Amino acid sequence: MMIKALFFGLTADLIGSRSTDLDLKDHATPAAVLDHLAVAYPEIARHRILIAVNEEYVPAETLLRDGDELAIFTAVSGG
Amino acid sequence: MMIKALFFGLTADLIGSRSTDLDLKDHATPAAVLDHLAVAYPEIARHRILIAVNEEYVPAETLLRDGDELAIFTAVSGG
Amino acid sequence: MDFFELTTSPIGITSVARRVVPPECGATVTLDGYVRQFTKGRETLHLFYEAYEPMALKEMQKLIEQANRDFEISSIGIVHRLGRLEIGETSVVISVAAPHRAAAFVACEWLIRELKRTVPIWKKEIYADGEEWIEGEKDVTPI
């Protein structure tokens, strides 16, 4: 299945990208995507990461579905 | 002794004056001035009155001194 | 950088809020009080505010001094309008700048509560069918 991953702020800087399309196995989770990213970008594992799927916060163990928009970012700091 | 009495808002309307000079006996108090005013303007006695002498809140039993500025007004309602 | 004023001119919220911003601050809390059109169903046409001006300024200064002692804030601005005010016009603005916003919220709320209790200003409501000097509800304890 295909999902779209979005990065913002620090995660975008670390990964050097703001958006990428991922071809994942069925039953993949955001946690699995994060583990995969941490291999290439180990700095990511040193930060507290929040996950949103289709613009809603979700736990990292949520099952992803084909066509989902997965956002991966550090704790927010607006205001 | 001479003191100057000031009225504001409701007390000015009730008394029909904003300022008057009073010739008082020694040891007069704001309470005595109020009692005197209440004879001529009984409506005053129906309101909670605050007293200031020389621009400071004081109890009604404070002794007045020659030259004092006595302000007589209802509970404040700014804001 | 504290300031307190009485004015018969319209008050700009921004001009008050932005006059109190020192470089160590990150947040300003502003209370904007204005003429309510309806109170308990009765319609106000306009308001009139009167003050015992020199004493009002002294009491405002006392409030500012006490707030600076009691709260971790950087600066305070208070401006109160006098004279005739139309519906929706600002009667009072209190701005408090602080390094941390929690203190600014607490101080601003304390300042408006105390201003309504102690600063000698009176409000007259002018209704379609009459007018009324409003009397405060809270006690002023002489010092």
Add this chain to the structure above:
Amino acid sequence: MDFFELTTSPIGITSVARRVVPPECGATVTLDGYVRQFTKGRETLHLFYEAYEPMALKEMQKLIEQANRDFEISSIGIVHRLGRLEIGETSVVISVAAPHRAAAFVACEWLIRELKRTVPIWKKEIYADGEEWIEGEKDVTPI
């Protein structure tokens, strides 16, 4: 009368505070957050804010809905700035109008606390000697 916006243009406090005034209200509390020049002694040159815009707007709307359920308030305006901000420029304005000011204070403080916790916006501080994405401290509990 509630509204919430993201903008890359300067925010006017008055324009936010005065957009939320309904006729039954008498007070508006406004939180103005702005770029602090010094944080723990380190000087900030300027800031940059980035958002996950569609989700940020959804989260702002959720905050407004919950505040309207939880507090006796009449209307809320929230505007957050994005992009580059200079020292002293407003990053966020939250205005809450209420019939009674106590609810406006409580709701405004709740809104800024929750906005900082849940709305996906990130701040980058640019210092004389480097730059840093700021990471929030509070947990976001997924619903």
